[in-house]
Amino acid sequence: MIFNQFDDTDVVAGRTSRVASGFWPDAVTFLSQSLLSDNYFELTQSFLTPSPSYGSSIYDIRRTMYYLDVFPSTSTHANNDPYFSVAYGNFYGDLGSGSFTVDVDSIKAFAPKAIYTQYQNMLVGSTDASGKFQMKSGSASDKTTADDIFVLSFSSYKLKDKLDEGIFEITLTGSNGSITVRDDSPFLSQASSVYNLITGSINDSTDSVPSYQGIGLFYPNDGVVVFNAKVVNQLIGLSNISSSGIVGPVTQPPANYSTSSYTGIRIGGSIVSATVNHKVFFWAIQNANNTIKVRKSEFVPSRHYFVRVKNRDFNYSNNPTYVFDGTDGNPNHQKGTIFNQDFITNPTTYVTTVGLYNDNNELVAVAKLSRPALKTFDNELLIKVRLDF
Amino acid sequence: MGYLDNQTITVDAILTKKGRELLAQAGNLNITSFALADDEIDYTLYQPNHPNGSAFYDLAIRNTPVFEPVSDETQVMKYKLVSLNQGVTSIPVISIAQDKISIPRDYTGDIIISPSTNPAYNLTLGYTAILGNKNVGVLLIEQSNSINSVSSTIPTFAGDINTTSAQVVVGQKFRFLPNSSLGKTTSTILTIIGNESGGSLSIEVSVTVPSTTV
Numbered sequence: 001m002i003f004n005q006f007d008d009t010d011v012v013a014g015r016t017s018r019v020a021s022g023f024w025p026d027a028v029t030f031l032s033q034s035l036l037s038d039n040y041f042e043l044t045q046s047f048l049t050p051s052p053s054y055g056s057s058i059y060d061i062r063r064t065m066y067y068l069d070v071f072p073s074t075s076t077h078a079n080n081d082p083y084f085s086v087a088y089g090n091f092y093g094d095l096g097s098g099s100f101t102v103d104v105d106s107i108k109a110f111a112p113k114a115i116y117t118q119y120q121n122m123l124v125g126s127t128d129a130s131g132k133f134q135m136k137s138g139s140a141s142d143k144t145t146a147d148d149i150f151v152l153s154f155s156s157y158k159l160k161d162k163l164d165e166g167i168f169e170i171t172l173t174g175s176n177g178s179i180t181v182r183d184d185s186p187f188l189s190q191a192s193s194v195y196n197l198i199t200g201s202i203n204d205s206t207d208s209v210p211s212y213q214g215i216g217l218f219y220p221n222d223g224v225v226v227f228n229a230k231v232v233n234q235l236i237g238l239s240n241i242s243s244s245g246i247v248g249p250v251t252q253p254p255a256n257y258s259t260s261s262y263t264g265i266r267i268g269g270s271i272v273s274a275t276v277n278h279k280v281f282f283w284a285i286q287n288a289n290n291t292i293k294v295r296k297s298e299f300v301p302s303r304h305y306f307v308r309v310k311n312r313d314f315n316y317s318n319n320p321t322y323v324f325d326g327t328d329g330n331p332n333h334q335k336g337t338i339f340n341q342d343f344i345t346n347p348t349t350y351v352t353t354v355g356l357y358n359d360n361n362e363l364v365a366v367a368k369l370s371r372p373a374l375k376t377f378d379n380e381l382l383i384k385v386r387l388d389f
Numbered sequence: 390m391g392y393l394d395n396q397t398i399t400v401d402a403i404l405t406k407k408g409r410e411l412l413a414q415a416g417n418l419n420i421t422s423f424a425l426a427d428d429e430i431d432y433t434l435y436q437p438n439h440p441n442g443s444a445f446y447d448l449a450i451r452n453t454p455v456f457e458p459v460s461d462e463t464q465v466m467k468y469k470l471v472s473l474n475q476g477v478t479s480i481p482v483i484s485i486a487q488d489k490i491s492i493p494r495d496y497t498g499d500i501i502i503s504p505s506t507n508p509a510y511n512l513t514l515g516y517t518a519i520l521g522n523k524n525v526g527v528l529l530i531e532q533s534n535s536i537n538s539v540s541s542t543i544p545t546f547a548g549d550i551n552t553t554s555a556q557v558v559v560g561q562k563f564r565f566l567p568n569s570s571l572g573k574t575t576s577t578i579l580t581i582i583g584n585e586s587g588g589s590l591s592i593e594v595s596v597t598v599p600s601t602t603v
Contacts, residue, residue, distance in 0.1 A: 001471065001472050001585050001586075002424050002469040002470070002471050002472075002585065002586065002587040003422040003423070003424050004422060004423055004424070004472075005421060005422045006420065006421060006422060006423065011420075305402075305420065305423070307423050307425075309425065312472065312475075313472045314425050314470035314471065314472055315470075315472070315473070315475070316470065316471045316472070316473045316477070316480050317427055317430075317432070317468060317469075317470050317471070317480070318468045318469055318470075318471060318480060318586070318587045318588050318589075319427050319428075319430055319432060319468040320468070321430070321431050321432040321433050322432045322480070323479065323480055334479065334482075335482055336479040336480050336481070336482035336507075336588075337478060337479040338477075338478055338479060338480065339432070339433075340432065340435055340437070341437070342435065342437050342446070343432070343435075344477075344478050347473075347475065348447070349425075349427055349430075349470050350427050350430045350447075350450050350451070350453075351425045351426075351427060351470065352426065352427050352428060352429050352430060352453075352455045353425065353426040353427070353428060353455075353458075353465060353466060354400065354402070354423060354424075354425060355423060355424045355425070355426065355465065355466040355469075356402060356418075356420045356422075356423055357420065357421065357422045357423065357424060358411070358418060358419045358420055358421060359419060359421045359422075361422075361584070362407050362411070362462070363405055363407060363408075363462040363465070363466055364404065364405055364407055364408030364411060364418045364420060364462075365402040365403065365404050365405060365408050365418070365420070366402060366403060366405060366458045366459075366462070366465050366466065367400040367401060367402035367403070367458060368400065368455050368456065368457060368458045369398060369400055369455060370400075370455065371451065371452075371453075371455060372427070372429070372430060372450060372451055372453055372455065373398060374447070374451070375425075375470070377475055381398065382397045382398065383397070383398045383399075383400060384397050384398065384399045384400070385400055385401075385402045385423075386399065386400070386401050386402065387401075387402045387404070388401070389412075
């Protein structure tokens, strides 16, 4: 017989395998932050006549008023294959005087307000009375509230099922210096859907409990990292950076935001005299002389089939080299006669392939062994076949 | 003191195209059985006279590289291993009365194809008959068996059987009717596969068209 039936004990269902790998191209975890590029085109394009043209509306999201896409290399940029996006959100949406003048002239898109609200709706729990993002600061019970946020939102397609807590690190550089941040999951005793950001590297010791500064929050299942813009500004200084590093205040705002009265966007109560804030934050990432470390995980449901090959089974082969073909004229070499005397006295086969069949004898899955496995009447094989879905 | 080798061989399987199709249609694969094959092995490389002794007899076979799995279910599991009683000197061989079928297109006699296996085998699951080109005629089931699935996976060889033009039937005995409207003399291959033994037999089928006389 060429088929053996599985019985109930041979099949193990409901297993889920976690497959972890680096987030960046070629499944690497480390990527130099200086390699990152963005799609912020307005710096060099006219508001009225953008090139390439992304439609007539300033609200077109490809014109980066709301967020900008970030690419790990120029080639992925050329292929328009973003890995994450950077956005700035403001709870009030104001610019400095309490008005919505972030929307210069008559645009009135309220992009920072829209960004804050959408992340607030998605991530902030309904039990949070303030409706704002809150981060641990100081002692375990103290929290600081963020009116302004920077958000890194990682591509769902790229991150598969989740980012891996404990394997996230990014360095930010500004006019006051640099900070390297990670999530605090290695210091906690139980898993959570949100972690606080703390200063430090993933290579640091995890012996001592960190001090919290209200830097931000890490949402591994959503692939989102929220930074408290006010705290980041205090720690590294965002007001005086540009694409070429720390060179003083940026005086040239992007074309589509450019007016003679443009003064910047308020972060945490003070005016930042820079260009649009998410672009500034991108520079803070890009200018850092470090690597951004991100790992992702995919959960793959699988089923295991235990192929039990007993000693009496599968010791003969239909392989044409196993038998005579009956064409040499020798009466002892009839078609089908096993050609090797050793295989008659000690029937032997070498398994290379396992086929899984349904009850219609349809081959629905196949597995290959890495090397031929000996099978005789004197041995048995146990082959565990894992089938991922 | 050494360690005993108690490893379980662990391998990853891939779904075949048929498996993906069934998964998309029915939502499950309903895997009920397995088979083993040795497609890559050349048993003539077994060297019972190897000068270094018996441990080296199968050295060449054990070191044979193995292909990665492919998702085309017809291109794998071509040579299946079979379970037989110890002591046999030959594997089951399928035979039929004809060594070739060559008939004119208007032939009206019975051409019964009655496979048998020596030693006796394929009594329950019968045989799968594959007519490589169904334009030459049609295979009818003369005697069916308990399992009459025509959806069984049939291994093929590149260029051997064109699955789009082939006819596949399952049974114990078959009848061949030539295509009376065939336009030109055509030959194809009829393959009989034992559904229990895994062995196979192929013969040529030729349906001739008389040349027109002026």
